[in-house]
Amino acid sequence: MATDKNTIQSYDAYALKWAERMRSGKNLAHTFLEKPAMYQQLPNLKGKSVLCIGCGTGEECAHLQSRGAKKVIGIDISKGLIDYAKTSYPNLAFHVMDMEQLDFPEQTFDFVYSSLTMHYIDNWLDTLRGIHRILKQHGTFLFSTHHPMTWGAEVTRMSESESRVLGYEKHTSGEYTVFGDYFNARKVDDVWFNEFHVSYYHRPLSAIIKDIRDSGFVISDILEPKPLASVIEENSNFYAIYGKIPLFMIFELTKPV
Numbered sequence: 001m002a003t004d005k006n007t008i009q010s011y012d013a014y015a016l017k018w019a020e021r022m023r024s025g026k027n028l029a030h031t032f033l034e035k036p037a038m039y040q041q042l043p044n045l046k047g048k049s050v051l052c053i054g055c056g057t058g059e060e061c062a063h064l065q066s067r068g069a070k071k072v073i074g075i076d077i078s079k080g081l082i083d084y085a086k087t088s089y090p091n092l093a094f095h096v097m098d099m100e101q102l103d104f105p106e107q108t109f110d111f112v113y114s115s116l117t118m119h120y121i122d123n124w125l126d127t128l129r130g131i132h133r134i135l136k137q138h139g140t141f142l143f144s145t146h147h148p149m150t151w152g153a154e155v156t157r158m159s160e161s162e163s164r165v166l167g168y169e170k171h172t173s174g175e176y177t178v179f180g181d182y183f184n185a186r187k188v189d190d191v192w193f194n195e196f197h198v199s200y201y202h203r204p205l206s207a208i209i210k211d212i213r214d215s216g217f218v219i220s221d222i223l224e225p226k227p228l229a230s231v232i233e234e235n236s237n238f239y240a241i242y243g244k245i246p247l248f249m250i251f252e253l254t255k256p257v
């Protein structure tokens with residue numbers, strides 16, 4: 001199943017707000033956790049051709065360019081975000097494109113980067129095969145995605161409290177209440193920041209690894225990034241939680257000969 005239509009509409013409609021959020025540095029999960037880990041993992045990009053999938057507002061493309069890439073192309077399914085990226089970075093190339101239907105010739109790129117986008121699609125196997133096709137031999141695909149342990153948890157959002165629980169409670173009656181569902185792959189409908197309606201797909205780690213292996217990629221690294229300690233000054237709760245509970249996972253895949 002393709003990216004949920006409401007999710008694309010949300011990214012379109014909130015393109016400006018999303019951009020402000022990204023640039024303000026107030027998105028702690030991006031600024032203090034995911035981006036530092038992704039950028040630390042980048043290979044030497046000098047002279048390389050690079051594709052950035054789910055590029056959003058384009059900052060990541062600018063970063064990849066600043067690391068010496070010869071050519072960077074950013075793609076995103078949201079026209080609103082691509083319009084924003086084109087205006088912000090007129091010297092970079094951006095296209096509205098669905099990652100499930102990559103429109104590039106075989107072996108075009110040395111490196112493909114995708115930050116927090118894979119969980120919006122259900123069909124990982126065909127998408128991974130598509131990315132494998134457009135990578136050169138020995139090319140790398142680096143991506144981050146939801147950590148399934150945390151995103152398989154049951155989320156309760158109320159005005160006065162919020163919880164995210166994967167586990168069970170045994171009652172004195174002897175009955176159990178089970179919270180969350182790690183094993184069953186499924187679509188999850190969610191609301192972020194009280195206004196951003198989004199749907200993503202949960203899948204267990206074994207399903208992720210099976211699709212990666214079946215697509216022909218080899219896993220060269222797996223990371224479970226923790227927040228930078230500098231987030232404590234901004235929000236000590238964020239550090240207390242995500243220093244212990246994994247929010248995202250990073251996979252580095254290689255296309256073998």
Ligand SMILES: C[S@@+](CC[C@H](N)C(=O)[O-])C[C@H]1O[C@@H](n2cnc3c(N)ncnc32)[C@H](O)[C@@H]1O
Nearest residue numbers: 003011054056076077078098099115116117120
């Ligand atoms: C969480 S945002 C991440 C944006 C950017 N990579 C970042 O980390 O700031 C996810 C992005 O994936 C894009 N997206 C979702 N489904 C997509 C698809 N099938 N093909 C391309 N982009 C997609 C969304 O429009 C959105 O810009």
